[in-house]
Amino acid sequence: MTFIEKYSPYLVVAAGVLLVLFTFINSQSDQKQKDRIEQLTKNDSIITKNVKEIVDTIKNTSTENHKLAIQTKNLTEQVKRLNDQINDLVKEIDKRTAFDAAENLQSGKLKFGFNPRLSKEARIYLGKGAISIPSDGLNLQNEDKDGGSIFIKLRYGKDELLISMKVLDTSGNVIVEIDDNYWRPNPNFTSKRNYDDFGFEVMDNQGNIAMNIDQIGNDVTVQGILALSNGSVMVASDDGTTIYLKEDFQKQTKKFKIRQLFEYTGKNYLGKRR
Numbered sequence: 001m002t003f004i005e006k007y008s009p010y011l012v013v014a015a016g017v018l019l020v021l022f023t024f025i026n027s028q029s030d031q032k033q034k035d036r037i038e039q040l041t042k043n044d045s046i047i048t049k050n051v052k053e054i055v056d057t058i059k060n061t062s063t064e065n066h067k068l069a070i071q072t073k074n075l076t077e078q079v080k081r082l083n084d085q086i087n088d089l090v091k092e093i094d095k096r097t098a099f100d101a102a103e104n105l106q107s108g109k110l111k112f113g114f115n116p117r118l119s120k121e122a123r124i125y126l127g128k129g130a131i132s133i134p135s136d137g138l139n140l141q142n143e144d145k146d147g148g149s150i151f152i153k154l155r156y157g158k159d160e161l162l163i164s165m166k167v168l169d170t171s172g173n174v175i176v177e178i179d180d181n182y183w184r185p186n187p188n189f190t191s192k193r194n195y196d197d198f199g200f201e202v203m204d205n206q207g208n209i210a211m212n213i214d215q216i217g218n219d220v221t222v223q224g225i226l227a228l229s230n231g232s233v234m235v236a237s238d239d240g241t242t243i244y245l246k247e248d249f250q251k252q253t254k255k256f257k258i259r260q261l262f263e264y265t266g267k268n269y270l271g272k273r274r
Contacts, residue, residue: 107182107183107184108182108183108195108200109181109182109183110163110178110181110182110183110195110197110198110199110200110213110215111160111181111197111198112160112161112162112163112181112198112215112220113159113160113161113215114156114157114159114160114161114218115159115217115218118217118218119217119218121133121134121135121218122154122156122161122218122219122220123218123219123220124138124152124154124163124219124220124221124222125219125220125221125222126150126222126234126236126241127223127235127236127237127238127239127240127241127242128238128239128240128241129240129241130219133154133155133156133161135156136155137153137154137155137156138152138153138154138155139152139153140152140153141153141229149228149229149230150165150226150228150229150234151165151166151167151168151229152164152165152222153165154220157180160181161215161218161220162180162181163178163180163181163213163220164178164179164180165177165178165213165222166178167202167210167211167224167226167227168226168227169189169204169210169225169227173186173188173189174186174189175189175190175202175204175210175211176190176202176210176211178200178213183195183200185202189204189205190202190203190204190205190210191203191204191205191207192207192264194261194262194263194264194269194270194271194272195262195270195271196271196273198214198215198216199212199213199214199215199261199262199273200212200213201213201260201261201262203264208258209223209224209258209259209260210224210225210258211223211224211225211226211258212224212258212259212260212261212262214261222236223236223237223238223258223259224236224258225256225258228243231245231246232244232245232246232249233245233246233249235249235256235258237256237257237258237259238257238259239257260274261273261274262274
């Protein structure tokens with residue numbers, strides 16, 4: 001009898017015992033793994049829940065931050081608009097202040113130039129009539145105008161033409177004085193005035209153009225109702241030059257067409273020509 005045949009019953013029993021033991025061990029290991037998997041699953045659920053809470057918190061925070069960012073942007077734009085309005089108001093106040101100062105200016109200067117390349121002599125126009133100004137100047141006070149003279153003097157300076165004149169009303173009151181291009185109206189007998197570097201104009205108290213003076217090139221034009229030295233009145237306009245005795249002038253009912261140079265209405269009219 002061989003060894004296997006002799007001991008085969010014992011080997012079967014031993015194999016069975018080993019199988020039972022192996023099965024028991026495996027069952028114990030599987031249970032541990034199941035327990036571990038269950039624990040890991042629980043942990044995963046907890047972690048997932050925590051992550052979800054964190055994500056929700058981040059979302060809520062992001063939404064709040066977004067709302068805050070929009071509010072901040074809107075507030076910044078409102079502040080910018082307010083600053084722009086304030087700056088515009090300050091500029092307007094500065095312009096208004098400068099305009100009021102210019103409007104109330106009691107004196108100023110004409111910048112009459114002389115360019116010998118344009119002509120050898122400058123000319124002055126009283127109405128339509130032109131008078132050349134010689135190199136030694138021109139004094140119209142020395143020239144009779146039907147028994148009276150006009151208070152106008154002109155002379156040459158360095159690259160400039162200088163004019164001095166007095167404009168009187170029919171009662172002999174000085175309305176405007178110009179002394180070597182520096183003008184000064186009499187506020188008691190004038191209302192509005194307007195001017196730029198090359199022209200000056202003044203209204204009387206009735207709102208009529210009392211006089212204006214203007215330079216184009218080397219030519220100077222004087223228009224207005226100008227009293228002469230003997231009390232007669234010269235009206236110089238685009239229609240020409242007419243001289244009236246004082247009493248005849250006062251009987252005139254027609255309005256003399258003194259061409260208006262400047263604007264007197266609208267916003268910031270100073271320096272604006274018609």
